[in-house]
Amino acid sequence: MKTRSVLLAACVALTLSACGTSGDSGSDTEASGAAEAGAFPVTVDHAYGSTTIDAEPMRIVTIGWSGQDSVIALNKVPVAMESFSGDGIENNILPWDASRLNGAKPVLMTTNPDIPFEQILGLDPDVILAVYSGIDEGEYKRLSDIAPTVAFPDQPWDTAWDKQMSMIGAALGQPAQAQTLIDETGAYFEKQAADHPQFQGKTATYAMRTDEGLIVFCGTDPRIRLLGQLGLKTSPGVDAVSCHKLRSLI
Numbered sequence: 400m401k402t403r404s405v406l407l408a409a410c411v412a413l414t415l416s417a418c419g420t421s422g423d424s425g426s427d428t429e430a431s432g433a434a435e436a437g438a439f440p441v442t443v444d445h446a447y448g449s450t451t452i453d454a455e456p457m458r459i460v461t462i463g464w465s466g467q468d469s470v471i472a473l474n475k476v477p478v479a480m481e482s483f484s485g486d487g488i489e490n491n492i493l494p495w496d497a498s499r500l501n502g503a504k505p506v507l508m509t510t511n512p513d514i515p516f517e518q519i520l521g522l523d524p525d526v527i528l529a530v531y532s533g534i535d536e537g538e539y540k541r542l543s544d545i546a547p548t549v550a551f552p553d554q555p556w557d558t559a560w561d562k563q564m565s566m567i568g569a570a571l572g573q574p575a576q577a578q579t580l581i582d583e584t585g586a587y588f589e590k591q592a593a594d595h596p597q598f599q600g601k602t603a604t605y606a607m608r609t610d611e612g613l614i615v616f617c618g619t620d621p622r623i624r625l626l627g628q629l630g631l632k633t634s635p636g637v638d639a640v641s642c643h644k645l646r647s648l649i
Contacts, residue, residue: 432571435572435575439454443570446550446552446553447536447540456547456571458523458526459475459477459524460478460480460522460528461477461528462508462514462528463529463530465531466528473576475571479519480506482509491507514538525546527543527547527549529550530551531621532551549566556620558621559621560584564580588628588629592629595630602631603626605622617633
Protein backbone atom coordinates (compact mmCIF):
# COMPACT_ATOMS: atom_id res chain seq x y z
CA MET A 400 0.00 0.00 0.00
CA LYS A 401 1.51 3.30 -1.09
CA THR A 402 0.46 5.28 2.00
CA ARG A 403 1.94 2.64 4.28
CA SER A 404 5.22 2.71 2.35
CA VAL A 405 5.54 6.48 2.64
CA LEU A 406 4.81 6.39 6.38
CA LEU A 407 7.40 3.66 6.83
CA ALA A 408 9.92 5.80 4.95
CA ALA A 409 9.02 8.69 7.23
CA CYS A 410 9.79 6.65 10.32
CA VAL A 411 13.13 5.62 8.87
CA ALA A 412 13.95 9.21 7.95
CA LEU A 413 13.39 10.14 11.58
CA THR A 414 16.70 8.49 12.33
CA LEU A 415 18.50 10.74 9.81
CA SER A 416 20.77 7.83 8.94
CA ALA A 417 19.05 7.51 5.58
CA CYS A 418 20.02 11.11 4.87
CA GLY A 419 23.59 10.83 6.08
CA THR A 420 26.48 11.66 3.81
CA SER A 421 28.32 8.97 1.92
CA GLY A 422 31.98 8.73 1.15
CA ASP A 423 31.29 10.04 -2.36
CA SER A 424 29.62 13.30 -1.38
CA GLY A 425 30.52 16.41 0.56
CA SER A 426 33.96 17.47 1.70
CA ASP A 427 36.65 15.14 3.00
CA THR A 428 35.88 16.45 6.49
CA GLU A 429 32.22 15.52 6.15
CA ALA A 430 32.99 12.10 4.68
CA SER A 431 35.44 11.24 7.46
CA GLY A 432 33.25 12.49 10.29
CA ALA A 433 36.05 14.77 11.49
CA ALA A 434 35.26 17.86 13.53
CA GLU A 435 34.86 21.19 11.78
CA ALA A 436 37.50 23.86 12.27
CA GLY A 437 37.09 25.84 15.48
CA ALA A 438 34.32 23.60 16.80
CA PHE A 439 35.94 23.05 20.22
CA PRO A 440 35.60 23.75 23.02
CA VAL A 441 31.82 23.68 22.84
CA THR A 442 29.14 24.01 25.52
CA VAL A 443 25.79 22.26 25.05
CA ASP A 444 22.83 23.29 27.20
CA HIS A 445 20.32 20.69 28.41
CA ALA A 446 17.73 20.00 31.10
CA TYR A 447 20.32 19.43 33.85
CA GLY A 448 22.51 22.43 33.07
CA SER A 449 25.26 22.61 30.47
CA THR A 450 28.13 20.39 29.39
CA THR A 451 31.44 21.59 28.00
CA ILE A 452 33.38 19.33 25.65
CA ASP A 453 36.97 20.47 25.24
CA ALA A 454 38.12 18.36 22.30
CA GLU A 455 36.70 16.15 19.57
CA PRO A 456 35.27 13.01 21.20
CA MET A 457 36.37 9.77 19.62
CA ARG A 458 34.89 7.26 22.07
CA ILE A 459 31.16 7.97 22.02
CA VAL A 460 28.49 6.25 24.12
CA THR A 461 24.81 6.77 23.31
CA ILE A 462 21.95 6.05 25.71
CA GLY A 463 18.29 5.80 24.76
CA TRP A 464 16.45 5.79 21.48
CA SER A 465 17.94 7.11 18.23
CA GLY A 466 21.01 8.92 19.54
CA GLN A 467 23.16 6.42 17.68
CA ASP A 468 21.30 7.30 14.47
CA SER A 469 22.51 10.90 14.61
CA VAL A 470 26.06 9.84 15.47
CA ILE A 471 26.20 7.38 12.58
CA ALA A 472 24.67 9.93 10.20
CA LEU A 473 27.63 12.17 11.08
CA ASN A 474 29.97 9.35 10.01
CA LYS A 475 31.08 8.33 13.48
CA VAL A 476 30.48 4.98 15.19
CA PRO A 477 29.65 4.79 18.90
CA VAL A 478 31.78 2.50 21.02
CA ALA A 479 28.50 1.55 22.71
CA MET A 480 24.84 2.08 21.92
CA GLU A 481 21.40 0.75 22.77
CA SER A 482 20.45 -2.85 22.04
CA PHE A 483 17.17 -3.22 20.14
CA SER A 484 14.85 -6.14 19.48
CA GLY A 485 11.72 -6.71 17.46
CA ASP A 486 10.46 -7.54 13.99
CA GLY A 487 12.96 -6.76 11.23
CA ILE A 488 15.88 -6.29 13.63
CA GLU A 489 18.90 -8.57 13.35
CA ASN A 490 21.76 -8.84 15.82
CA ASN A 491 20.04 -6.25 18.06
CA ILE A 492 20.94 -3.38 15.69
CA LEU A 493 18.39 -1.28 13.80
CA PRO A 494 18.65 -2.12 10.08
CA TRP A 495 19.41 1.44 8.93
CA ASP A 496 22.26 1.58 11.45
CA ALA A 497 23.59 -1.85 10.52
CA SER A 498 23.83 -0.85 6.86
CA ARG A 499 26.23 1.97 7.73
CA LEU A 500 28.48 0.41 10.36
CA ASN A 501 30.87 -0.97 7.71
CA GLY A 502 31.84 -3.93 9.85
CA ALA A 503 32.26 -1.99 13.10
CA LYS A 504 30.86 -3.75 16.17
CA PRO A 505 29.80 -1.36 18.90
CA VAL A 506 29.08 -2.74 22.35
CA LEU A 507 25.31 -3.16 22.67
CA MET A 508 23.93 -2.09 26.03
CA THR A 509 20.60 -2.48 27.76
CA THR A 510 19.66 0.52 29.89
CA ASN A 511 16.36 -0.97 31.02
CA PRO A 512 15.68 -1.01 33.90
CA ASP A 513 19.05 0.35 35.05
CA ILE A 514 21.89 2.29 33.45
CA PRO A 515 24.96 -0.03 33.31
CA PHE A 516 27.35 2.46 34.92
CA GLU A 517 30.24 0.02 35.42
CA GLN A 518 30.01 -1.18 31.82
CA ILE A 519 30.09 2.39 30.56
CA LEU A 520 33.01 3.26 32.87
CA GLY A 521 34.96 0.32 31.44
CA LEU A 522 34.51 1.69 27.92
CA ASP A 523 36.44 4.86 28.83
CA PRO A 524 34.18 7.18 26.81
CA ASP A 525 35.05 10.73 25.78
CA VAL A 526 31.38 11.75 25.74
CA ILE A 527 28.01 10.25 26.70
CA LEU A 528 25.00 11.31 24.63
CA ALA A 529 21.58 10.81 26.22
CA VAL A 530 19.72 13.40 24.19
CA TYR A 531 16.63 11.24 23.61
CA SER A 532 16.42 9.31 26.84
CA GLY A 533 14.78 9.21 30.25
CA ILE A 534 17.78 9.55 32.55
CA ASP A 535 17.04 11.32 35.83
CA GLU A 536 19.26 13.92 37.47
CA GLY A 537 20.98 11.40 39.73
CA GLU A 538 21.85 9.20 36.77
CA TYR A 539 23.05 12.25 34.86
CA LYS A 540 25.43 13.14 37.69
CA ARG A 541 26.81 9.61 37.87
CA LEU A 542 27.34 9.54 34.12
CA SER A 543 29.01 12.96 34.25
CA ASP A 544 31.53 11.53 36.71
CA ILE A 545 32.53 9.11 33.94
CA ALA A 546 32.60 11.53 30.98
CA PRO A 547 30.96 14.76 29.78
CA THR A 548 27.29 13.88 29.42
CA VAL A 549 24.64 15.62 27.33
CA ALA A 550 21.05 15.03 28.45
CA PHE A 551 17.75 15.94 26.75
CA PRO A 552 16.94 19.62 26.25
CA ASP A 553 13.75 19.79 28.30
CA GLN A 554 11.60 16.74 29.07
CA PRO A 555 12.57 13.03 29.00
CA TRP A 556 11.61 11.13 25.86
CA ASP A 557 10.49 14.35 24.20
CA THR A 558 13.36 15.54 21.99
CA ALA A 559 12.40 16.44 18.43
CA TRP A 560 14.54 14.81 15.73
CA ASP A 561 16.02 18.08 14.51
CA LYS A 562 16.88 19.26 18.03
CA GLN A 563 18.58 15.95 18.73
CA MET A 564 20.68 16.21 15.57
CA SER A 565 21.59 19.81 16.37
CA MET A 566 22.73 18.97 19.92
CA ILE A 567 24.67 15.89 18.88
CA GLY A 568 26.20 17.73 15.93
CA ALA A 569 27.45 20.41 18.31
CA ALA A 570 28.80 17.84 20.78
CA LEU A 571 30.73 16.05 18.01
CA GLY A 572 32.08 19.26 16.48
CA GLN A 573 29.97 19.09 13.34
CA PRO A 574 27.30 21.80 13.74
CA ALA A 575 27.31 22.80 10.07
CA GLN A 576 27.06 19.22 8.81
CA ALA A 577 24.28 18.55 11.31
CA GLN A 578 22.37 21.55 9.98
CA THR A 579 22.83 20.28 6.42
CA LEU A 580 21.27 16.96 7.42
CA ILE A 581 18.42 18.76 9.17
CA ASP A 582 17.76 20.88 6.09
CA GLU A 583 17.87 17.85 3.77
CA THR A 584 15.52 15.86 5.98
CA GLY A 585 13.13 18.80 6.35
CA ALA A 586 13.07 19.19 2.58
CA TYR A 587 12.32 15.46 2.25
CA PHE A 588 9.25 15.78 4.45
CA GLU A 589 8.09 18.91 2.67
CA LYS A 590 8.28 17.06 -0.63
CA GLN A 591 6.44 14.01 0.74
CA ALA A 592 3.69 16.24 2.13
CA ALA A 593 3.39 18.06 -1.21
CA ASP A 594 3.42 14.80 -3.19
CA HIS A 595 0.75 13.22 -0.98
CA PRO A 596 -1.98 15.81 -0.40
CA GLN A 597 -4.25 12.98 0.72
CA PHE A 598 -2.42 13.05 4.06
CA GLN A 599 -3.73 16.51 4.88
CA GLY A 600 -6.26 16.39 7.71
CA LYS A 601 -6.13 12.59 8.05
CA THR A 602 -5.84 11.31 11.60
CA ALA A 603 -3.35 8.80 12.97
CA THR A 604 -2.80 6.87 16.18
CA TYR A 605 0.72 5.74 17.06
CA ALA A 606 0.79 2.86 19.50
CA MET A 607 3.15 0.17 20.75
CA ARG A 608 2.23 -3.33 21.86
CA THR A 609 3.94 -4.59 25.01
CA ASP A 610 3.55 -7.60 27.28
CA GLU A 611 1.45 -5.39 29.57
CA GLY A 612 -0.86 -4.09 26.87
CA LEU A 613 -1.03 -1.22 24.39
CA ILE A 614 0.79 2.10 24.84
CA VAL A 615 -0.70 5.04 22.93
CA PHE A 616 1.51 8.07 22.30
CA CYS A 617 0.19 11.61 22.67
CA GLY A 618 0.53 14.45 20.19
CA THR A 619 3.67 15.91 21.79
CA ASP A 620 5.69 12.74 21.16
CA PRO A 621 8.46 13.34 18.58
CA ARG A 622 7.13 10.56 16.34
CA ILE A 623 3.68 12.11 16.25
CA ARG A 624 5.12 15.55 15.57
CA LEU A 625 7.05 14.02 12.68
CA LEU A 626 3.87 12.60 11.16
CA GLY A 627 2.41 16.08 11.58
CA GLN A 628 4.99 17.34 9.11
CA LEU A 629 3.28 15.13 6.53
CA GLY A 630 -0.07 16.75 7.29
CA LEU A 631 -1.46 14.04 9.58
CA LYS A 632 -3.26 14.93 12.80
CA THR A 633 -3.54 13.09 16.09
CA SER A 634 -6.70 11.04 16.42
CA PRO A 635 -9.30 12.88 18.53
CA GLY A 636 -9.32 10.36 21.36
CA VAL A 637 -5.57 10.00 21.72
CA ASP A 638 -4.91 13.07 23.86
CA ALA A 639 -7.60 11.91 26.26
CA VAL A 640 -5.73 8.74 27.19
CA SER A 641 -2.66 8.36 29.36
CA CYS A 642 0.52 8.81 27.28
CA HIS A 643 3.57 7.03 28.67
CA LYS A 644 7.19 8.08 28.25
CA LEU A 645 8.92 5.53 30.43
CA ARG A 646 12.26 3.78 30.24
CA SER A 647 10.28 0.58 29.61
CA LEU A 648 9.70 1.88 26.07
CA ILE A 649 13.25 0.93 25.11
